[in-house]
Amino acid sequence: MKHNQLSGHQKRQKKLKAAEVEKLQMGSLDKFFGKKTTNSGDIGETETKEPETQNLKDGLVENNVEETEKEISDVSINYDPGTWKKIDQWLRDSLVRKGPIRIILEHFPKDSRNRHFSSVHYTRILPNGDKQDRKWLVYSLSTNKVFYFCCMLFKHDVAKTNFAEDGIDDWHNLAAKLRSHESSNGHLVNMSPWIKLEVWMEKNETIDKIEQDRIKKEIEHWKKVLVRIIAVVQTLVCNNLAFRGDEEKIGKRKNGLFCKFIEMLAQFDPIMEEHVRLVKEGTLHTHYLSHKIQNDLIMALANEIKDSIIKKILEARYFSVILDCTPDKSRVEQMSLVIRCVDITLSPIKVEEFFIQFVIVDDTSGFGLFSKLEEVLGDLGLDIDDVRGQAYDNGANMKGKHKGVQKRLLDVNPRAFYTPCGCHSLNLVLYDMANCCSKGSNFFWGYTKIIHIVFIFNTAMGNSQEIC
Structure with a gap:
């Protein structure tokens, strides 16, 4: 009778695989885009950007790309090809700018036939005996399959293959399938736009250059807006002032000190003037002025201060x-x-x-x-x-x-x-001194106790003062 449950070895392999996937994705918010080096030439032997190598055994990342001016990605990108289900233009540009990421493991996961992928397949042996790096070959930890980087990003209806769709996990016949696909017309068709896009990005001459410049300007604008909002939060927190009023909308009469400070900045600062104008017109829905954002900024500042204090204590x-x-x-x-x-x-x-x-x-x-x-x-x-x-x-x-x-x-x-x-x-000394005098004892245990009880059971301070 066939057992449905996994064996102990299979469970350990599954757990190890999950840990490797998690480690691969760790710190994805802090990914940076760097400058690439491309050499145009024959498509079959053109040197594209060197793939980034991730060695999960040593926990090190060998980046062969020369890093230039870094841009922080606002959205986390998963660089595992097995997760690229829907590839839009933004994701395609981001992946090409980053380049293929190569996974190197000492022991790759085995399939049901006890076979596994090998790093040997990253190198292609040419007919004359020369070796060529398969920069376009990428391995997916989440699916235990290999894909072709260029074929996934630039696949056409006439050139769809398993390397671009579902991936390949036939490790026994992988070498033959790689040779067959690399000599196919579909692979060469997909390589061409990849190389062209890398060259355009290198020279900053992409077709959507105007759109990319607009995105960069928008990013810089939001950075400046957030700097001013954080400055307002710091001012209110340092002076122990209340943030919110009866309302939270810009332009209202009783909208609290936070909104009032923002309105005051808008009178002198052109960046905040434009920001407030868009908020009032209702054309800007993401304005970072809500009470939730205020609380998030306060917590972020508090954690930063606490970390600096702990650093001093540790020193x-x-x-x-x-x-x-x-x-x-x-x-x-x-x-x-x-x-x-x-x-x-x-x-x-x-x-x-x-x-x-x-x-x-x-x-x-x-x-x-x-x-x-x-x-x-x-x-x-x-x-x-x-x-x-x-x-x-x-x-x-x-x-x-x-x-x-x-x-x-x-x-x-x-x-x-x-x-x-x-x-x-x-306080205890004064307590003993008061107990030695009957008048003092009556005063502290009489009138003050009554006043204390009144203040405890009346939450409103104004009502307590009226009663007293």
Whole structure:
């Protein structure tokens, strides 16, 4: 009886293949386009741009293309030929500009007949014994097939083959099929536009040169717009000002400080003036002024600042942690994390305290808070063994000598010296002093307690003041 489930070996091969595909696509947003070198001549032996080689075993990419001015692609491109189902003009130009990417593995995946592709097929043996690099031959990790780069991008109805449509995985007869296809008229027909397009791109003389220039100008325009929007976000964040008002549309009366700053810039800056004009006319739907974009920019700036702070802490190596917990307006317990270290990037060197983040905690016991602290330090890439000081309030869950946070941290790192909070210690002293006087005790435990209760159970500050 035939089993439908895969064997252990097949599962491992499938997992390895998936990992290789994921590694190939990693960092696709950061791909750059470089300058290519082409030599015109006979189509059969013309040297096109050297294919980029990806060695997944060593995790290295050998790029034989001379990199010139780099342009960041706004859309992620998958360079696996097995995923090129619908090729439009933009994708074709991008792939030709990048060139074929060559996959070299120590062990290629095997098929059901225990056969696999070999890197030997990347080289063509001519009748006179000379060797020629098959720059047009590309291997797909996702489908375990080979394709012809030029035939996929410039295929014609009269020259469609498996190398351009479904790919070839007949590894036993692959060499013969490669020789047969390379001598066919269809292959030569598809090679010609590939070489011409590379030459045109080299000289910046493509047919759609005007359209490409327009796209470049539009990219530069959006970069300038985003720089100004980010500057507005930075100004509001640094001054702790509210972003939004009752409305979010440009031109409205109560649209908040963010929109007001954008409108003010439009009065003096021609770039923002044009941007605001298009937004008001309704002809521009992607304007990067919504509250979602504001939140994304705030988070991006916050992460950038946090990374720079963590870099300073790592350079100093040793640091102290300061924790405090308090419920927010929604009664959710939050722990604030502050790290104190020596900032060696300044001149002269000085001790600095950096607020890192708020952490929501569900368990306020000594064990729960210590576990959360240990987790957060691990996420930040900081070693708990490098802690040289800890400062908390005098709560039992923090300073407890048996189960408090300071005791649990000392058990892990005996060098983390504990210092109680001076302000909280002074508060406890005043508390004991007030208890010694009956009038003072009545005042603190009478009137102030009533006022405290009123403010807690009345969310609106104005209503609380009226009641008082």
